[in-house]
Amino acid sequence: MKRSLADRIEQYLKVLIERSEDKQIEIQRVELAETFDCVPSQVTYVISTRFTEMEGYVTESRRGGKGYVRISRYHLENGGSTVRKELVSFIDKLMQEDALTTGQSDLLKYLINSSFIDMPPEYRIRLFKQLRKTLVDYVNMD
Amino acid sequence: MKRSLADRIEQYLKVLIERSEDKQIEIQRVELAETFDCVPSQVTYVISTRFTEMEGYVTESRRGGKGYVRISRYHLENGGSTVRKELVSFIDKLMQEDALTTGQSDLLKYLINSSFIDMPPEYRIRLFKQLRKTLVDYVNMD
DNA sequence: CTCCTCTTTGACTTTTATTGACTATCTGTT
DNA sequence: AACAGATAGTCAATAAAAGTCAAAGAGGAG
Incomplete structure (x- = not known):
């Protein structure tokens, strides 16, 4: 069961989210890219294909200094x-x-x-x- | 009683499934095709004719890089x-x-x-x- | 032999992943 | 306010699978 890079990043993020107190995490794109030794846009790709609203997630982000990507798993009623x-x-x-x-x-x-x-x-x-x-x-x- | 290529591939997959822990395997179409020295679409043919829902199998797949075909056998209790x-x-x-x-x-x-x-x-x-x-x-x- | 069904093949299509160059948007400093 | 630097986003090119479909082949039943 060898998985693609995208799969591994997805897995990693989902574990982080489930472990988190409020089903919500904040990451830095470049940092995560370094962890997985890939280009930053790979992270964007994973997020946009696997953490969509349809899948039950909401993402927000901010560019520039102190930028971040926040992913939250929404809890059903709303979503x-x-x-x-x-x-x-x-x-x-x-x-x-x-x-x-x-x-x-x-x-x-x-x-x-x-x-x-x-x-x-x-x-x-x-x-x-x-x-x-x-x-x-x-x-x-x- | 000469068995066709399709029959042999079917047999091979069924043995793999039965041997597996969770009655579920993941293969790569091209890889299997190479093993049996045939074109990849032959594998698709075998799967679509011999691993149908009627037979008690469910298949999923993904295209693109690191793609796969997953076949799982489920127990059709009461059909x-x-x-x-x-x-x-x-x-x-x-x-x-x-x-x-x-x-x-x-x-x-x-x-x-x-x-x-x-x-x-x-x-x-x-x-x-x-x-x-x-x-x-x-x-x-x- | 003839017809019919199942098999085999391969050209073409679609989907998914990966990468990198370029763009947009923040923050903080001068 | 203007600029510099730090982030994230976009998009298009390329590659790596699997799917589709129709034509050709092989084997049996009659």
């Missing part, structure tokens, strides 16, 4: 519903574009607000994300 | 995909009773067969069961 809202409005959009019927969109929204809401948060976020992709596929079919 | 089939035919039944439109049922079935298929089995089964309950609620609404 989970952001993703849900986003998905619901995406479905509305599809309906307005006549890619989905009213019946389809109503059903979907009902499922999203009941069936899927009971899933464990980490799968729920993944599910919503996957659902969006699959919907795109569906409406683009012939 | 993992039985739950899915049951759900699909339940949806058909609802459609025949005009509780769902064709559009709704098509969309649902599409989601069931693609979106939800690559979730971890234990959640998927739960999701399918939940989905059925929620559908009953939905069609009984006014």
Whole structure:
């Protein structure tokens, strides 16, 4: 099970976050890059692909002297519903574009607000994300 | 009884899986192809024909640098995909009773067969069961 | 032999990772 | 206020996988 550099950095950060008191860490990009002996933009890459909102994280940063990158794992109530809202409005959009019927969109929204809401948060976020992709596929079919 | 290349690759992978601690292996497509001296897509062929969900396997993969294919065997107690089939035919039944439109049922079935298929089995089964309950609620609404 | 199904192959596509040059934005000092 | 230095972000090029698809081949059943 050999992992890529990106995987290792991801792992490292996730451990730090879980160990932290408030599920939130602050790092310096260059420092981390040195730890893993890579270019700084690699860190940016890892953060932007693996610590997205969809995955349940929020990041903030500041440039310049005393700069930092803060990653926080959000705790579901807030975040989970952001993703849900986003998905619901995406479905509305599809309906307005006549890619989905009213019946389809109503059903979907009902499922999203009941069936899927009971899933464990980490799968729920993944599910919503996957659902969006699959919907795109569906409406683009012939 | 001459065994084909595909058969031999299948055998090889199954032995590896059974020997593994957690009934799960990770391979690199090119590497395996080299071992068997064939083109990489042959491996894809074997995996997609012999390690299906019906057979009790789940596969995940990643492209790009340090990519991999992971195959895991799960125990389909009482049939993992039985739950899915049951759900699909339940949806058909609802459609025949005009509780769902064709559009709704098509969309649902599409989601069931693609979106939800690559979730971890234990959640998927739960999701399918939940989905059925929620559908009953939905069609009984006014 | 003929047809059909399963296998094998390879050209082309898509996704993911890594790197580095260039840009933007802070902080602190003069 | 202007500048210098320290950070982080962006983007595009390159490489390293895996996926797709259709054409060609091989073996059996009739």
